[in-house]
Amino acid sequence: MKKLLLLHTGGTISMHADAESAAVMTSEKNPLSAELDKLAALAEIEELEVFNLPSPHITPQHMLELKSIIEQKLATSHFDGVVITHGTDTLEETAYFLDLTLQTDTPIVLTGAMRSSNELGADGVYNLLTASRVALHKQANAKGVLVVLNDEIHTAEGVTKTHTSNVSTFQSPSYGPIGHVTKKIIHFHHTPLRTPSLPIATLEKRVGLLKVYAGMEPEIIEAIFNTGYDGIVLEGLGQGNIPPALVPEIEKLQHRGIPVVLVSRCFNGIALDVYGYAGGGRDLKNRGVHFAHGLNGQKARLALLAALHQDDVDKALFHFFQSPFEED
């Protein structure tokens, strides 16, 4: 029989709606634990409650702790797959952090739910079942960390939460899902390219994320670096541009050795060094700004955070943000 490691971290999938107020609340006893008989035919399950947190309470420190537990479990016993239940609000960030920092071919699949355990149409147990089927499937090997909800299989790198409440909230805007789950078969139709990994053991640095807007005031950036950030990600405009008033602040950051990474605030596409005007992508690249090539802001923030913890930060920034995208 196959072996599955099931790790709970909290989120709506582990919550219930209060009978009186209808507010969705953290459950003392995880409602999923009473449903494990539904997975019994698939595998022998080892279940562990790592946290019981709503996902807005999850920090990179929790992600690091989760990563260490996975490493330790995979080093001491054989598991055919790992499933992690997680709140959906920051699920993509934990998935991407694990994808960046873990080095294993064992399938690791995150799942969650949009409706809590006792709500009509609750999607948690169903998502847990399909995520487990994917994690135990031989084709899930060596595909990096995956996210499975609503019968779709997404990569940690591509996926994002796109809707506040709809059960089909998880989408990969640039590439679509890499596979689908049906009642009978699991159909992988794409093989993702693996992202370069940035292994880390500790977290001491701070990286901020700012959304750029028309007429953005330079004082915001000044305020950020006066409060001790080690790196900044800007969600720029369009193909990767910012208002010219911000450029002197970007220069100050460069002089202080604080790396700046640029992504686009657009929902789809890649930030690039196309425009040569003041604050345009070409101008920013010439000033040493790094481009995150299709990552969204919250994931670029984690990539920069991980890069800042490498022994040779410049090499890590180049290795991660530049070299994989250069044409021969």
Ligand SMILES: NC(=O)C[C@H](N)C(=O)O
């Ligand atoms: N659907 C969910 O899981 C949302 C919840 N606020 C969480 O992320 O914990």
